Amino acid sequence: MRFGPYGGRYAPEILMEPLRxxxxxxxxxxxxxxAQEELGSLLRRYAGRATPLYxxxxxxxxxxxxxxxxxxxxxxxxxxxxxxxxxxxAEKSGKTRLIAETGAGQHGVATAMAGAxxxxxxxxxxxxxxxxxxxxxxxxxxxxGATVTPVxxxxxxxxxxxxxxxxxxxxxxxxxxxxxxxxxxxxxxxxMVRDLQSVIGEELRSQSIAEEGRLPDAVxxxxxxxxxxxxxxxxxxxxxxRLIGAEAGGRGLNxxxxxxSLTCGSPGVLHGAYTSLLQDEEGRISPTHSISAGLDYxxxxxxxxxxxxxxxxxxLTVTDAEAxxxxxxxxxxxxxxxxxxxxxxxxxxxxLAEEMPEESxxxxxxxxxxxxxxxxxxxxxx
Amino acid sequence: xxxxxxxxxxxxxxxxxxxxxxxxxxPEASLAVIRAMITAGADMIELIVPFTNPVADGPxxxxxxxxxxxxxxxxxxxxxxxxAVRRESEVPIILMTYANPVIARGEDxxxxxxxxxxxxxxxxxxxxxxxxxSLIAQERLDPIFIIAPSTPTMxxxxxxxxxxGFLYLVSAPGVTGRRDHLPTDLCPRIEALKAVTDLxxxxxxxxxxxxxxxxxxxxxxxxxxxxxxxxAAIEASSGDPGEDVAAVVRAIRAGIRPS
Numbered sequence: 173m174r175f176g177p178y179g180g181r182y183a184p185e186i187l188m189e190p191l192r193x194x195x196x197x198x199x200x201x202x203x204x205x206x207a208q209e210e211l212g213s214l215l216r217r218y219a220g221r222a223t224p225l226y227x228x229x230x231x232x233x234x235x236x237x238x239x240x241x242x243x244x245x246x247x248x249x250x251x252x253x254x255x256x257x258x259x260x261x262a263e264k265s266g267k268t269r270l271i272a273e274t275g276a277g278q279h280g281v282a283t284a285m286a287g288a289x290x291x292x293x294x295x296x297x298x299x300x301x302x303x304x305x306x307x308x309x310x311x312x313x314x315x316x317g318a319t320v321t322p323v324x325x326x327x328x329x330x331x332x333x334x335x336x337x338x339x340x341x342x343x344x345x346x347x348x349x350x351x352x353x354x355x356x357x358x359x360x361x362x363x364m365v366r367d368l369q370s371v372i373g374e375e376l377r378s379q380s381i382a383e384e385g386r387l388p389d390a391v392x393x394x395x396x397x398x399x400x401x402x403x404x405x406x407x408x409x410x411x412x413x414r415l416i417g418a419e420a421g422g423r424g425l426n427x428x429x430x431x432x433s434l435t436c437g438s439p440g441v442l443h444g445a446y447t448s449l450l451q452d453e454e455g456r457i458s459p460t461h462s463i464s465a466g467l468d469y470x471x472x473x474x475x476x477x478x479x480x481x482x483x484x485x486x487x488l489t490v491t492d493a494e495a496x497x498x499x500x501x502x503x504x505x506x507x508x509x510x511x512x513x514x515x516x517x518x519x520x521x522x523x524l525a526e527e528m529p530e531e532s533x534x535x536x537x538x539x540x541x542x543x544x545x546x547x548x549x550x551x552x553x554x
Numbered sequence: 555x556x557x558x559x560x561x562x563x564x565x566x567x568x569x570x571x572x573x574x575x576x577x578x579x580x581p582e583a584s585l586a587v588i589r590a591m592i593t594a595g596a597d598m599i600e601l602i603v604p605f606t607n608p609v610a611d612g613p614x615x616x617x618x619x620x621x622x623x624x625x626x627x628x629x630x631x632x633x634x635x636x637x638a639v640r641r642e643s644e645v646p647i648i649l650m651t652y653a654n655p656v657i658a659r660g661e662d663x664x665x666x667x668x669x670x671x672x673x674x675x676x677x678x679x680x681x682x683x684x685x686x687x688s689l690i691a692q693e694r695l696d697p698i699f700i701i702a703p704s705t706p707t708m709x710x711x712x713x714x715x716x717x718x719g720f721l722y723l724v725s726a727p728g729v730t731g732r733r734d735h736l737p738t739d740l741c742p743r744i745e746a747l748k749a750v751t752d753l754x755x756x757x758x759x760x761x762x763x764x765x766x767x768x769x770x771x772x773x774x775x776x777x778x779x780x781x782x783x784x785x786a787a788i789e790a791s792s793g794d795p796g797e798d799v800a801a802v803v804r805a806i807r808a809g810i811r812p813s
Contacts, residue, residue: 184610189704343728455658457606
C-alpha cells in the first residue's frame with residue numbers, strides 16, 4: 173500500500189513472503205471482533221486507557237493548551253498501544269518470539285512488557301550510544317525478561333538498530349515477529365502502527381468535544397518516526413483542525429545537527445519505504461542529532477510525507493534548547509515531567525499559542541513521561 | 555548476447571562469481587583486489603555499491619561498506635572502477651546495490667551511467683519487481699533477482715521471466731556471511747527453481763571455502779557467489795589485499811569441479 177507516492181515494500185526478497193503473510197494476518201486480525209475485543213480489554217485493563225485530556229492551568233498563554241496524557245499509560249509512553257496490538261497479532265499468528273528495535277528505549281520497554289504479558293520471548297536491538305544515554309530503560313527491559321542486544325555499527329543509534337532488527341528477522345521470520353516501533357518500514361507496518369495508535373486521536377477527539385465543548389483548533393505532536401503523531405492526526409483528518417508535527421531541530425538545521433526528515437529531507441528509500449529522508453546527493457543516509465533519542469532518526473513514516481505534500485499537516489522544527497526549556501517549564505508549572513520527545517511538541521504548542529488567535533484551543537499529545545531523560549537534562553546534555 | 559549469458563554459455567564447469575565492495579578499503583586497493591580476483595579464477599565480478607544501511611548484509615560485508623564510505627568512495631568510484639576494469643578485461647560485471655543510491659541518482663540515469671561505464675547486470679537488493687518497474691523495463695543491464703528460501707513457486711516463475719543472465723539463489727534464511735556447511739535442502743530447492751526457469755542458478759550466502767563451493771555445485775548450482783570471505787581477507791590484510799584475496803578465490807575455485 174502507498175500513501176500517494178510514498179510507502180511501498182522495498183525489502184530484500186528474503187522478507188517479501190513474511191511481509192505478505194503479515195499483511196494477510198493483520199487484515200484478518202483487524203476484522204476479527206474477538207481479537208479486537210481482547211486488544212481493547214488489554215488496553216483498558218492492562219495499559220490504563222483511556223488516558224485523560226488535561227487542560228493546563230499555569231502555562232500563562234492566551235490560548236488554552238490541553239495535554240493528551242499518553243505519559244500515564246503503563247510503561248510511561250504511547251508505545252504500549254502499538255506493542256500490545258502487534259504482540260497479540262504475533263501470538264495469534266503462532267509466533268513465539270518478538271524482535272524489536274529501540275532508540276529512546278520506550279518502545280523496547282513496551283515490547284518487553286507486551287512479550288511478558290503474552291508469554292513471548294523478546295530480543296531488543298539498541299544502538300550502543302542509545303544504551304548509554306537511556307541506561308535506566310535497558311535495565312527495565314532486562315528486568316522484564318528481554319534480551320537487549322547492543323548495535324555497534326554506523327552511528328550506533330536507532331537507524332542502525334533498525335538495520336540489525338531487520339537482519340535478525342530475515343534469519344528467523346518463521347517463528348519471529350518484527351515488532352516495529354513506529355509508523356515506518358515496508359507495508360503493512362506504517363498502516364498497522366497508525367491504526368493501533370489511532371486510539372490516541374479518537375479519544376482526543378471525543379474528549380475535546382465532551383470536555384471543552386469543541387474540537388481543538390490545532391493538535392500538536394512530536395515526530396521522529398511519527399507514530400504518536402499519525403495516531404493523533406489520523407482520526408482528525410476530515411475535521412477542521414490544524415495538524416502540526418514538531419521535528420527535532422537539534423543544534424540547528426545544518427546536516428548532521430538535527431533529525432528533521434520532513435522539513436529538510438528529500439524522497440528516498442530507507443528501511444523498506446519510500447519516504448522523506450535525510451540523505452546526501454548520492455543517497456547515503458545522513459547522520460542525525462537530537463537531544464531526544466526517540467527523534468534521532470533520518471527517516472519518517474511515509475504517510476507524514478504525503479500529509480506534508482498535500483498540505484494537510486504542517487511540520488516545524490524545535491531545537492534541543494527549546495525542548496529543554498519546555499521540559500523544565502511543564503515540570504515546574506504543571507507538575508508533569510514530559511519525555512524530551514514530547515517536550516518538542518510542548519515547545520511547538522507554546523510557540524503556536526503566541527501566533528494563534530486568543531482563546532484558541534491547542535491539544536498536545538504528551539507521548540511519554542520524562543523520567544528516562546533526567547540524565548540528559550541534569551547532565552548538561554542540552 | 556550479453557557478457558553474462560556468454561560466460562554461462564562458454565563454461566565447461568560452474569562459474570565463480572567473486573564480490574567486493576567498490577572502494578574497499580581505497581579505490582586503488584579495490585582495483586588491485588578486482589584484478590587479483592580475475593587473475594585467480596573469478597569468472598564474473600559482483601561489485602557492491604557502498605551504502606550506509608546495508609540491511610541484507612552480515613557483519614563482515616557491513617564493515618566493508620563502512621570502510622569504503624569512510625575513505626570517501628561513492629558512485630563516482632564505482633563507475634570509475636568499472637571503467638578501469640573494462641579497459642583491461644571482458645569479465646562480466648554485476649553491480650549490486652541498495653535502492654536508495656539508484657533512486658537518488660534517478661533510476662534511468664543510474665542504469666544508463668552504469669551501462670556506459672561497462673557494467674553488464676544489476677541487482678538491487680531491496681527493490682523487488684513490484685517496486686522496480688524501470689529496472690525491468692530497461693534493456694541496458696541484465697536485471698538479476700534473488701530467490702529466497704521462502705519465495706513461492708509462482709514467484710520463482712515470475713523471476714524466471716523478468717530476470718536475465720542468472721537467478722541468485724540464497725542458500726539459507728538470513729544475511730550474507732560464511733557458513734561451515736550449506737543447508738541440506740539446497741538440492742531440491744535448485745531443482746524446484748530449474749523446473750520453472752531456464753536461467754542459470756547461482757548460489758550465494760554462505761559460500762566461503764572449497765567445501766561450501768563443492769556443496770553448492772554438487773547440489774546443482776551453475777555458479778557460486780562468494781563475498782564475505784573475500785571481504786574478510788581485505789579486512790585482515792596487513793599488506794597487499796590483492797594477494798590475500800587471490801588466495802581466497804583460488805581456494806574456493808578448487809571446490810568447483812567440472813560439472
